[in-house]
Amino acid sequence: MKFRTEIRRRLVEHTVDGITHTVNKPYTKRVPVLPADWDARAIKAASTLVLALTAIAVVWSTVSIGALLHGGPGYAAAAVFDVAWVTVLLLEWMARFDPDKREFARNMGFVLVGVTAGAIFWHGLLVGSVAMAVVGAAVSVIAKALWMAIFKHVDKPLSDADRQWVDAEISKANAKLAVAGVRRRVAVAEVQARAEILAAEQILNQLDDEANTAEQIEIGSTEPNSTSPLASPNKVREQIEPVPSITELARQQVAAGASNKDAAAEILRLLPTANAESVQATVRREARRVNGYL
Structure with missing residues (x-):
């Protein structure tokens, strides 16, 4: 050693x-010093060679199919053919522990490679070269077959019990991801709801302040002059006693079960100088507050 x-x-x-x-x-x-892992090195070397061959196949098919599509934008469309089956190769590797997904990706790869090879073969026949048609089509097929061989070599077979255990672990992890996504959506919805409630309360407080200011102005304009010789002791006593606001009266009427119309009429009877529209708006607002809508 x-x-x-x-x-x-x-x-x-x-x-x-x-x-x-x-x-x-x-x-x-x-x-x-650990001995060299020649198996791992061999797999890396083989993967590198197949990757280089895949790059050649992509270039070959892009040129051939692009020429078949009369060049220009046709080359961009031609790149889709090989990019498609190379992408499916990656999906096949990622699904190596899921037989159903891996089989679907493998079958889809066969279809895409067949379409690519057929287009290359067609281009070779159009240019009048059977050899170019056959060899050009075989390049993509050989690249696909070599990738299948590498996947087969590095594949780690699992027993039926081990596969079920792996499926259970994957299912548990997927459930956690699903729960996390749902909780994230719920949290976002709660934040939006709280923001709307805060905005509504702010508007409500602003309306209350405006209503109270209007009440004070109206009540002040209806108070008799205490220095007037016509002011009686009873009137002076009424000025000293606090006058309930429209908001308080509306809250009391609504809490007592009166309808909006009856509550507004009662408030106008108690405060005949109050503005009818302001009273009705205050009653409606307090009714929504008492019923829990705000």
């Missing part, structure tokens, strides 16, 4: 002039 020497560091106590501190001190250690 081969060994290599590594320089590592560790904390040690170092004392100078009676004062001790912890310092990093280097030391050497011999560690075994």
Whole structure:
């Protein structure tokens, strides 16, 4: 077995002039060297070669099908053919632990490669070269077959019980993702609902302030002059007593079960100088508040 020497560091106590501190001190250690994994290197080399062949196949099919489509934008359309089956190859690798998804991706790859090879073969016949038609079509087919061989070699077969265990773990992880997505949507909906409620309450408070200001102006304009010789002691006593606001009267009437119309009529009877439209708006607002709509 081969060994290599590594320089590592560790904390040690170092004392100078009676004062001790912890310092990093280097030391050497011999560690075994793992033997080379030639299987992994061989797979990497084979994958690199097949990847290069796939690039050649993509270029070949793009040029051939692009010429078949009279060049120009046809080359962009031609790139779709090989990009499609290469994408399916990636999906097949990602679904290596799901037999159903992997089989669908493999079958779709066969169809896409067949379409690409057929288009290349057609182009070869149009230019009058059977050899170009056959060899050009075979390039994409060979690339697909080599990828299948690599996937087959690196495939790790699972027993039926192990596959069911893997499916259960994947299902549990998917359930967590689904729950997380639902909770995220619920949280966003709750934030939006709270924002709308806060906005409605702010508007309601602003309307209350405006209504209270209007009430104070109206009540102030109807108060008799205390210095007037016509003012009686009873009138002065009424001025001293607090006058309930329209909002309070509306809240009391609605809470008592009165309809909006009856509540507005009662408030106008108690405060004959109040504005009828303002009273009706206040009653409707308080009715919504009492019924829980705001």
